Amino acid sequence: MTVHPGAGSRPGARRATSGEGDLAAYLWVDREGFRLDVDLLVPGGEVVALLGPNGAGKTTVLRVLAGLLRLTQGSVTLGGRVLDDPASGTFVPAERRDVGMVFQDYLLFPHLSALDNVAFGLRARGAGRAEARATATTWLERVGVSEHAGARPGRLSGGQAQRVALARALATDPRLLLLDEPLAALDASTRLAVRGDLARHLRAFGGSALMVTHDPLDAMVVADRIVVLEGGRVVQDGSPAEVARAPRTEYVARLVGLNLHHGRGVGEVVRLEAGGELHVADPLEGKVLVAYPPTSVTLHRHHPEGSARNVWQGTVAGLEQHAHTVRAQVTSASRPSVLADVTPAAVAELDLRIGAPVWLSFKATDTHVYPG
């Protein structure tokens, strides 16, 4: 089953058929000068991460799927049931969809205890108080916050609140789970722990799950597939490994920490759009993308000798410390900008400063070329 990146694809031109329990969404939303054109297919049981910069339209996608926003055109089908189809005038409001949602700020009802928050959805669907509370208790145990069952949200820590929010959304056993930046509000150390738990819960979850995030690590750890949204369109769709290895846009490349250049494969080389030619290990003809990690780039004070075929001179435009590495950005008048990872010692040795001239090199074998 494939999903075609938006790029002007129209509803009606449906390609793969969706199976039971699947989410099939062809979203075309026109809103205040913003346009969303997304085809999305999430098979049952799969966890898809929706990555993208701010303003890309990720939250809009979630709100449409949740039923909090109506489509302008297109359709949303979940498990064979049409939820939104302007053409036929069908629209199932949020409360009648089988969708659970974890919000960015959790939005736990402040006047109810954690237990009653989790029980809310069950009671709303007709369960009795005792029954709902029993199920809620089970869920709170499952996410590991049962000792805070009686506490009000105001007294919970970020991590605890996140777990309660997850339990609340899962308690009603939805077919589709939507998560809006579920880890964004947490500090780094909490995020680490919660991320792992979240991955575990989502894997155990039987329905489809769509998680919006701008943290690539969340996507890598939690998701089975990553869909990248930029400017209201899908620009890449693939497994985490694929995306990490072969990003299709600058944004994705930055996210996964790779250098990425656009170019045209001619014979053994790739002529870069930004200037120059790259020697690559697996040449391809036609429009291509070339990606290579910053760690494969070495910096030299003088023109280096050696087997590396890709060499040119540039100026240090930026220096950033990442853990025990320094990431240098080297720009050049006739070449694309390149990120290089070096040790702090190397920075000192090479006397790297903003504006300092520097030579860079990387091997053809370190590059990865793929159709663009």
Next chain:
Amino acid sequence: MSSPDTVRTRGSGIPPVLLVPAALAAAFLLLPLVGLLVRTPWSDLGTHLSEPAVLEALRLSLVSAVLATAVCLVLGVPLAWVLARAEVPGRRLLRALITLPLVLPPVVGGVALLMLLGRRGLVGQHLYDWFGISLPFTTTAVVIAEAFVAMPFLVIAVEGALRGADRRYEDAAATLGAGRWLTFRRVTLPLVAPGVSAGAVLCFARALGEFGATITFAGSFPGVTRTMPLAVYLALETDPEAAIVLALVLLLVSVVVLVSLRGRWVSGASS
């Protein structure tokens, strides 16, 4: 987020620029009451208080104010919701009209109620001809008059609270499967409960002190329509000391009720 321990904030005193006007305002509001207390015939208090008319008027005042507040809540909260949320045309005009009873002299309000619900009123005449119901000079009329003047307070307070409420909680409730009525009952209302109770307290206070509309629409008959304010005013004619005593009783009861209400509802719901 864990609740913070109490921490000394910087400069816990009141800035002098605010202190002076605040003190003046407090004095302005409280000194007349002090005047009242000073002039109270403390030695004759017992005689005045033991008159059955006093207890009768007090009971009537409390009962009618409570009923009026109930009416205001039942009708006013939905109206506030419509004003705050619904996209009806003419909402602004409606909101302005709602505040009319605030501007209208209460006696004029009473006359207006007569025009509508009196024996010869627009609606009243039909009530009378078809059902034999005549509203003026009944306790019901007192409740209606009090509700009329007090409702704008409630509507304005609740509308303000609804506007300020975070609507995303309602989104969350919808995704959990709650319909609009359930969301209103179990999410929206609890969230705006402080605003609602503040409005109800204002409403109750206004209803308790209402005079002009009551006497015009409902008349003045001991035990039926003569509420405390009416009794006070009447006592002023011949026995001002009795009037002071009545006013004092009304004040005391109001203070007790209002303090206990505020304490219980306003702070409790905001935690």
Next chain:
Amino acid sequence: MAHDPTHSQTGRRLALVSVGILTLGMTACSGDDAVSAPTTAEAGGRATGDIVVFAAASLTDTFTGLAGDFEAEHPGTRIVLNFAGSSALAQQIVGGAPVDVLAAASPVTMARVTDAGLAAGEPSVLARNRLEIAVPAGNPAGVTGLEDLADEDLTIALCAEEVPCGAASVRVFEAAGLTPAADTFEQDVRAALTKVTLGEVDAALVYRTDVRAAGGAVEGLDLPESGEGVTDYPLVLLADAPNPAGAQAFVDYVLGEPGREALGAAGFELP
């Protein structure tokens, strides 16, 4: 303004003091201190300046007309009129308002002023007002006499016995040996009259002058028993009058022919 502080019974006011003070302020501001030579009044002497007259509400139309005529005949004078319930007026005077002339609606109210030693001399009887049964135009309930006002099935408005009109009503009913079946005891006679005008009550006991003043909206029925229902309207010049000469001139004017004519036309009985 000096007043006898030992008369604490009637000497303490509350809210009406503020009204009194307001009136005080207004008359003080408007009149440039009518201390235009408080010379001893000569019979028929020239009156000038402001003359402050407090009169009962039922004298509104008559006194307004008389004031205009007086000012025309005595150029340089200005009558400042204040109409209110005579009980309120008495309280203001006792509270220290600077007034030249008081025309009250009952001897009881006047007594409060004279007992406080604020009157210059004995009050004269200005006019008499007689009670009448007032019914809405067309007499829809077919009221024929006082017995109907004792009928439980009819809607009746009476004045509260604390006001002069009400006191007179009580005497009338006692004399007739009937128990009134009122649905409301109004604060003042005009309020009772309004209820009749609006058709909210089947009948009310009000003054003849009020029935006249209401024109076609109200019909009056004579009371054979009304001998008891006659109230004297006393008039007095006040001891601390700011303008004694002017005050005396006005008193003479209203007690004389011009006054009697105007009062008679309005429906008052003349002594």
